[in-house]
């Protein structure tokens with residue numbers, strides 16, 4: 001997969017080169033390009049923003065600069081185009097389903113806005129040439145799209161073949177069965193007086209699976225009842241319902 005990011009703070013994306021993602025880049029599972037939006041300005045101040053039409057606080061990112069940047073990074077429509085992701089608190093919610101869907105794409109590009117946002121015509125114009133999604137990572141407001149892009153890129157990249165050491169980790173994620181994952185434990189058996197639950201040391205794998213499922217159900221009920229309510233009826237077995 002190829003991932004491009006356009007931002008006025010390229011260094012904000014440096015964590016992409018670390019740890020799991022860094023290894024995926026080294027191993028050619030992902031190719032990442034980070035581009036400085038100011039490279040497409042033409043004035044001495046390298047301005048990327050201007051005051052909003054209609055008045056109000058803050059600044060809006062200029063369409064000309066973004067238009068040229070997107071043309072340069074994506075091309076203008078002849079060759080295959082990427083899926084353009086615009087992180088914004090006004091977007092549709094990003095979730096694991098979105099991450100799974102995007103993990104099948106050959107090319108994603110993230111347009112990171114700052115200030116009050118990007119002139120809407122940039123997004124509308126891009127949408128005439130490529131799929132575009134305005135996406136939020138949660139109901140809070142960050143100072144720009146960079147951290148949101150990092151979050152989404154990490155969620156997508158760990159789903160790609162050969163990126164996670166153990167592919168079962170992604171299959172057993174929280175959300176993969178619509179539930180939160182329950183607690184996990186490692187050695188020692190007793191730590192500061194707290195013991196690991198007996199069943200996990202029993203060697204009885206059917207009992208362990210049942211216990212894990214019950215823990216996941218109980219945790220989801222307490223913390224995210226909205227997820228339980230959204231589960232399709234057929235996803236709960238008889239023992240689940242007894243919980």
Ligand code: ADE
Nearest residue numbers: 087088089136137142148
């Ligand atoms: N930019 C600012 N806040 C954001 C959010 N919650 N999600 C995505 N992009 C953002």
